[in-house]
Each structure stands twice: as structure tokens, then as C-alpha cells.
Amino acid sequence: MQADRRRLNAPPGGTAPPVFATAPKTKLQRPTRTREPDQHRKLFLRTGIVPSASGSAYYEIPPQQQQQTGLLVPQSSSLKITCTVHGPRPLPRNAAFSPNLLLSTHVKFAPFATRNRRGYVQNASERDLGAHLETALRGVVIGERFPKSGCEVVVTVLEGEEDGWWAGNAEGRGGGWGMMGVLAGCITVASAALVDAGIDCVDLVSGGVAAVVQAGTDQRGDDGVVAIDPAPSEHDGGIRAACVVGYLQSRDEVTEMWMKGDAGMRAEQLIDEAVKAASLTRAVLAEAVKEAVEMKLEKVEGNAVAAASVKEGKGKSKDVVMTG
Amino acid sequence: MSSTSIALPGQSLGPVSSNNVGAGTHIHGDHLFASIAGPLTTTKASSKVPPNLSIARPTGTLLLPEVGTTVLGRITRTNPRQANFSILALGSTGDVVLAEPLPAIIRQQDIRLTEIDKVTVPGSFRIGDMVRAVVISFGDERAYFASTARDELGVVMAVSEGGNRMVPVSWREFEEVGGTRREARKVAKVV
Numbered sequence: 383m384q385a386d387r388r389r390l391n392a393p394p395g396g397t398a399p400p401v402f403a404t405a406p407k408t409k410l411q412r413p414t415r416t417r418e419p420d421q422h423r424k425l426f427l428r429t430g431i432v433p434s435a436s437g438s439a440y441y442e443i444p445p446q447q448q449q450q451t452g453l454l455v456p457q458s459s460s461l462k463i464t465c466t467v468h469g470p471r472p473l474p475r476n477a478a479f480s481p482n483l484l485l486s487t488h489v490k491f492a493p494f495a496t497r498n499r500r501g502y503v504q505n506a507s508e509r510d511l512g513a514h515l516e517t518a519l520r521g522v523v524i525g526e527r528f529p530k531s532g533c534e535v536v537v538t539v540l541e542g543e544e545d546g547w548w549a550g551n552a553e554g555r556g557g558g559w560g561m562m563g564v565l566a567g568c569i570t571v572a573s574a575a576l577v578d579a580g581i582d583c584v585d586l587v588s589g590g591v592a593a594v595v596q597a598g599t600d601q602r603g604d605d606g607v608v609a610i611d612p613a614p615s616e617h618d619g620g621i622r623a624a625c626v627v628g629y630l631q632s633r634d635e636v637t638e639m640w641m642k643g644d645a646g647m648r649a650e651q652l653i654d655e656a657v658k659a660a661s662l663t664r665a666v667l668a669e670a671v672k673e674a675v676e677m678k679l680e681k682v683e684g685n686a687v688a689a690a691s692v693k694e695g696k697g698k699s700k701d702v703v704m705t706g
Numbered sequence: 707m708s709s710t711s712i713a714l715p716g717q718s719l720g721p722v723s724s725n726n727v728g729a730g731t732h733i734h735g736d737h738l739f740a741s742i743a744g745p746l747t748t749t750k751a752s753s754k755v756p757p758n759l760s761i762a763r764p765t766g767t768l769l770l771p772e773v774g775t776t777v778l779g780r781i782t783r784t785n786p787r788q789a790n791f792s793i794l795a796l797g798s799t800g801d802v803v804l805a806e807p808l809p810a811i812i813r814q815q816d817i818r819l820t821e822i823d824k825v826t827v828p829g830s831f832r833i834g835d836m837v838r839a840v841v842i843s844f845g846d847e848r849a850y851f852a853s854t855a856r857d858e859l860g861v862v863m864a865v866s867e868g869g870n871r872m873v874p875v876s877w878r879e880f881e882e883v884g885g886t887r888r889e890a891r892k893v894a895k896v897v
Contacts, residue, residue, distance in 0.1 A: 436769075436805060470769055471806045479847030524732060524741055528770060529844060577715055580763045582741040584732065585716030632716035633734065668714055675712050675743045678764035 392499045398548070412547050413458040415616040416447070419609035420655070422662045427570070427670040429578040430677075437467035437579025439670075441571035458615045459496075461563060462541040465571040467579040469533030477532075482525030483581075484532040487516040489568060495542040496560075507558070511565055512537075514640055518569045518589070518628030521637030524582040533581060537568050547615040558642065559593070559614040562624045565640065566591040566611075569628045570663050577671050585630040587637055588667050590660025592652055593617075593624035594645055608651055610659035625652045629660035710747070713740035713761050720759070728760025729767070766802035771841045771850060778862075779810060779852075781835045788813045789831045791839075793850065798838060798858070809849040812839060816853035817892050830854075830892040836863035838894050860894035 385391065417423070425443045432438035443461040470483060477484075489511040491500040504512075519535065543560035569589030576583060593612040606622055614621060623643030627636050636657070645652045713719065719731060719738040727733055728749075730742045740746070744761045751757040763769075771777055776798040783790040792807035794800070818825045831837065838859050839852035854860045864872045864880045866889055872880035874893045881888050 468805070472808050475848070530847065531770060577743050580742055580765070580769055582730070582732070583715040584734065584739065584741060586714060630716065632718065632739070671714055671743050672712055675745075675764050679712075679745065682764060 386501055386503050389502055391501070392493070394499075396498050398497060411457070413447075413613070413616050415609070415613070419607050420658065422611045422659055423613070425663070425666055427574060427666050429574050429670055429674040431464070432466050435466035435468055435575075435579075436470075437575045437577070437581070438465060439571045439574035439578060440464050441567050441574070443567070457547075458613060459544045459560070460541055461539075461543050461567050463537060463539050463564070463567045463571050465535065465537045465568070465575040467533065467535050467572075467575045467581070469579065470528040470531035470581065471533070473530060473532050479530065480532075481529050483523060483528040485516060485520055485523060485525070485535065486532065487512045487519065487535045487537070487572070489515060489537045489539070491539045491542055495539045497544060497548050507561065511561065511568060514565055514626075514638060515568050515572060518587055518638035519572055519576065521628075521635070522573070522583045522585055522587040522630060523576065524584060527582045533579075535572050535575065537572060539564055539568075543614060545614050557614075557621070559612070559621045559624055562591050562593070562626045562640070562642065563612070563614075565589060565626045566659070566663070569626075569638065570667055574667055574670055578674060585632050585635075586664060586667050586671065587628050587630055588660045588664040589626060589628055590656045590658065590663055591624060591626045592655035592659055594622040594643070594648055594652060596620055596622060606648075608648060608655045610655050610662070623648070623652060625649075625656045627653065627656040627660055629657050629664075631661050631664050710745040712744065713746040714743050715739075715741055719746070724756050726756050726758040728758045730761030730763070731759055766796070768796050768802055771796055771808070773841055773843060775841045776838060776859075777810070777841060777852065778836065778838055779807070781831045781833050781837060784827050784831055784833060786814070786827055789817075789827050790849065791831075791837060791852075793852075810839070810841070810852045811845065811849045812837075812852050812854060816842065816851070816855055819855040825892075829890040831861065832864065832867075832889070832891075834865055835861045835891065838862050854892055854894075857895045858897065860892040862894045864889070864891055 423443050423446055427441050429439040431440045441463045445460050489508050493500050543563040545557050545560045566589030573587045592610045594606045595609050595617045596606045623645035625641040628638035629636055717740045722736050722738055725738050731738055732741045740761055742761055744764050747760055749758040777793045778795045778800045779791040779793040781789055781791045789812045791810055793810050794807055796802040814827055815822050817830050839854050841850050842853045843851040845851040866872050866882050870882045872882050875881040877893050879888045880891050
């Protein structure tokens with residue numbers, strides 16, 4: 383990647399925030415998964431947070447448990463994603479005629495989203511996420527209803543999932559497992575924002591992720607468990623394979639699937655579990671969308687009442703007869 | 707909150723045989739499904755016609771103009787054959803304000819209903835005029851085609867060549883406020 387010459391760039395390596403005076407005997411404790419393998423983390427979703435966009439949504443998986451140590455640095459990562467939808471808007475002047483909606487997606491991590499600082503320009507992995515998101519959304523939008531127009535979906539990841547526990551040796555290992563969780567979040571939040579923008583969709587698309595995780599590092603020949611919604615920092619045995627799906631529940635269709643790692647014989651089970659995770663997310667998505675519609679309707683009703691009272695005061699306008 | 711039920715995209719609304727497809731819905735297989743989130747409205751069913759199911763957007767009903775939509779816009783460019791304008795709002799009173807203006811064209815033959823051959827574009831519009839028009843076609847790859855060939859359509863607000871505000875004085879003319887200068891326009895009926 384070429385360096386961004388227009389801005390002051392941070393050092394390319396990891397920039398861990400300073401750890402302020404903690405007692406020398408503070409022991410770092412690896413977060414562990416306390417929930418069942420088929421249990422999803424609690425998540426927060428709200429639409430209509432950016433007034434200037436046609437549609438927007440915010441998605442968060444907050445830290446699930448209070449941190450025990452006195453450290454200021456969070457032990458486990460949480461996920462925070464915002465999405466804005468601009469459109470339907472007219473196509474640029476030089477674009478060719480398109481009988482249906484042209485969808486374009488951009489995924490960008492904020493520079494501070496992960497412990498390894500991100501650049502200001504999209505890198506290859508972010509473009510890759512954008513392409514995955516686009517396939518997930520393309521299958522759900524009814525493009526024929528918006529001829530000659532385009533729609534831009536912009537996702538900003540404010541806090542991304544790490545690929546492992548930062549204090550362990552996992553940081554250098556990478557593996558890109560955090561990206562899977564981020565993509566699932568991106569799909570869900572983009573779906574909410576699209577519905578908020580009032581763009582016709584065949585269904586709500588929700589993202590779900592599942593992984594084959596190993597119980598411990600030392601267990602050789604361990605078969606592993608299939609767990610939904612894995613937080614990479616919680617699995618010190620490591621993740622062997624993971625799968626993300628974009629799932630339409632009411633149609634029972636999958637618009638996007640991304641599998642990574644070696645699932646072996648469990649590939650099918652892995653997909654099934656990812657679909658299960660997506661159906662769990664959909665419950666939240668549907669609730670958030672419904673809530674937003676109710677709020678909008680209340681606002682419209684309030685405005686109508688106000689407008690009616692103004693009109694009454696003014697009296698009825700008379701028809702004007704013109705000559706000429 | 708009123709008692710109207712709210713539909714979500716992908717929600718099944720019943721079989722096609724007993725329901726008619728309306729705005730904001732689509733057919734998949736032999737069932738009708740919602741495609742936008744909003745309040746569900748059902749028209750009365752008669753013995754012959756099944757009820758019409760439609761979903762309204764909670765804020766405004768349209769995102770883009772359709773054929774027959776009244777729009778408000780500003781003239782951006784004129785030439786002897788047509789006047790270009792950008793659609794700024796939908797609805798005759800501008801109920802739905804667009805986030806971005808849409809390009810549109812009024813052709814010379816669509817300016818007035820009668821005496822079409824005598825109409826000239828410069829005698830009907832000037833750059834900067836606010837017009838009310840109705841969309842007659844999705845148009846070409848760029849612009850919508852619109853028409854002002856009705857009494858209530860035409861220029862609703864205009865500024866004179868000297869830059870002064872003008873008021874309509876007849877079907878064909880605007881006059882400067884407090885002045886005597888008159889300019890020719892396709893005037894919209896004042897309501």
C-alpha cells in the first residue's frame with residue numbers, strides 16, 4: 383500500500399494506548415467465554431442517528447462483563463459500527479443509463495478502531511469487506527424500483543474486533559478472525575440503514591458468524607466445538623474455521639457466505655450455526671426497525687397536528703381569478 | 707401510537723389469490739410480502755375485487771418522482787427547444803424535499819396546452835424561475851420529462867431581469883413589485 387502523503391501518519395506498528403500506573407502485581411487475565419456455544423452476545427442497534435443521511439444505523443456489541451482488573455485498557459474488544467445510506471440519488475453526469483438501482487458499498491475502519499492503527503485510505507482488507515457486503519445487500523434490494531439512480535452505503539467501523547487477545551502472543555498471529563465478526567455486524571447494520579432510508583428490500587438481511595473453536599491450546603487431537611458469535615479474544619485455544627452468512631430469514635435464503643480456515647467435516651454444521659446466529663440477530667434488527675418506524679410516525683402525527691392548528695388560525699384561502 | 711399494524715420487509719401479507727399488490731409490497735411465490743417498513747393499509751374488499759394492500763413510508767410516500775407526480779423545481783438552462791430544470795421537491799406544495807436535485811426537461815411542446823406552435827421557451831421561462839410541473843415520462847438516461855400544460859402548472863416564483871421580485875398579473879405575464887416592467891412567462895394559476 384502506498385503511504386498517504388497528505389496527512390500526518392501514525393507509526394506503522396501497533397500503538398497501544400499508554401497503560402497508567404497499575405500495581406506491578408496486576409495480573410492480566412484472559413477473557414473467557416462464559417456463555418453457551420449457541421448463545422449470542424447482547425447487542426444494541428438503533429436507526430436514524432445521522433440526520434443528513436437518507437438512512438443510518440448504529441450497531442454495538444458492548445463488553446458483556448465488567449472488567450476485573452484495574453486496567454484502563456479494555457481486556458476484550460467490543461464492536462461498534464455505524465452505517466449511512468445516501469440515496470436513491472441521481473447518477474453522475476458521465477454514468478451510463480441503468481434501469482435499476484446502482485448499489486455501491488464502502489467499508490472503512492476508523493484509524494483508532496483496532497490496536498494496530500489503520501490508515502485513512504481504504505486498504506485491501508477493507509475493500510474486501512466492502513465487496514462481501516455488496517453481495518450480501520445486492521440480493522435483498524429491489525433495484526427495479528429505482529431506475530436511473532444510485533445508492534451509496536458507507537460503513538464506518540469505530541471499534542473493530544481484534545484477531546486475538548492483545549496481551550497474549552496472539553497479537554502478532556493475526557489470522558483475520560476479527561474481520562468475520564465485523565462483516566456480520568456490517569451486514570446487519572447496513573440492512574437496518576437501508577430500511578431506514580425507505581429503499582425497497584425483499585427481506586431484512588442479518589449477518590451471523592459461527593466458528594470451530596478449540597477448547598485449549600494443549601489438547602492435541604481436540605475435535606473442537608462449533609460456537610456462534612465467537613469473540614477471538616476469548617478463545618485461547620484458537621479458532622480453526624469461521625463462517626459468516628448474510629441470511630434472509632423469511633425466505634430462508636443466504637445472500638452471502640464467507641468461510642475461512644479448515645472446517646473439515648464440520649463445514650455444513652458451521653454454516654447451519656452461522657445461520658442460527660443470523661436468525662438471532664434478526665430478532666434485534668426487526669425490533670429496532672419497528673421502533674424506528676413507530677417513532678417516525680409519532681413525529682409525523684405531531685407535525686400534522688401543529689400544521690392543522692396553524693391553518694385554522696389563518697383561515698381558508700380564496701380562489702383568485704386572473705385576467706389576461 | 708395508533709392501532710395500525712406496522713409491516714417490516716419480508717413480512718408475509720397473505721396469499722396473492724385473496725390480496726392485490728399495492729405500493730411497498732411485492733410478490734414472491736404465491737404470497738404477498740412487504741418490501742418497506744411502515745404502516746399497512748388495506749382497501750375495502752368487494753365481492754369481485756380482493757383488497758389492495760399497500761405500505762406507506764412513514765416520512766413522505768415517494769423517494770423518486772413517478773409518472774404523474776407534481777414536482778417543484780428551478781430552471782437551470784434554456785434553449786429554443788427545451789428548458790432544463792432541477793427537481794427540488796415532490797408534491798404540488800413541496801411535501802417531500804429531495805436531498806439532491808434531479809435533472810429534468812420541459813420540452814417546448816409540453817409548455818402549454820393550447821396554441822403549441824406559438825409557444826417559445828424564452829417567452830415562458832427564465833433561468834432561476836421556480837416552476838411547478840408534472841412528470842410525464844422517466845425520460846432519457848439523464849433527465850425526467852415534465853410538462854406544464856395545465857392551468858395550475860407553470861412559473862410560481864420569478865425574478866425579473868433587473869433582479870427584482872415579480873408577481874403574476876395575467877396568464878402570460880409577471881410584473882415587478884412596485885414597478886411597471888413586465889416579463890412574459892407561463893404563469894401557474896395562483897392558489
